[in-house]
Structures are given as structure tokens and as C-alpha cells.
Amino acid sequence: MDFPPEIPLYERIYLVIRHVPAGQVATYGQIAGLVDGCTARMVGYALAALGPNTDVPWQRVINSQGKISPRSGGIGSALQRQILEAEGIAFDARGKVDLRKFGWPGFEVE
């Protein structure tokens, strides 16, 4: 990914997440791998810094286990699941997403 150096790392992460199409989910590690000089934790922290009214599809970002990350606080994860289901994402009995089917293949262009 080649982003302008003037924009903060968080912004780059947000941009990548905005590139995730509806009906697909990406893992923190996946996002981190697309943003140069970014780690999975950075992605998590970046999302944690998001406000209530944002245009970033944060709900499409889940952990490597295909599960929704339990945020600090409580509710939100439930809402996240609802949004994903509304987009066509299927959850198994354990509440996990099949990354083999709904996993974001990533960017075609690097």
C-alpha cells in the first residue's frame, strides 16, 4: 500500500478497512499486513479510537480466530454481529465466521 506520508497511521488503517467490501471480513493481522509498518495491535487500537459516528466499516474487522473481538465495555460486539449478518456473513454455532468463505482475499494491487 502506498499512502501519503502526511496522513497518520490510524488514517491509513481506516482507509484500508474502507476498502473491505460488504459481505466479507478481514482480520486484524490482514489489515496490518496491508499497511506498511503496522501491526495487528495498531489496527485494534486504531479501531478503539474510532468515534460513535464514523464511516469506517469497523464491523468487518475481526480477530484471527474469525470471532468478534470483545471490546472493553460490553455491548457493541452484539451489534457488530448483527451488522455482519445483515451483510450476509454467516456465524457458526460458536459464533465464529468462516474465514475460508467470507475472508477478505486482500488487495489485488499492492
Next chain:
DNA sequence: CCTATGACTGGTC
């Protein structure tokens, strides 16, 4: 400038 703090990950037990 320094400290505290987090939506994670991978490897062990």
C-alpha cells in the same frame, strides 16, 4: 519528553 493504555497474535501448558 515520559507514562499509561489498548477491538491482537502466536506459542505453551
Next chain:
DNA sequence: TGACCAGCCATAG
């Protein structure tokens, strides 16, 4: 399968 531990680094105060 599930719990625990230690790296990881940008942002806010």
C-alpha cells in the same frame, strides 16, 4: 479447547 504470557507501537494527557 481453553487459559496464560510476553512482545508489539502509536496516541493522548
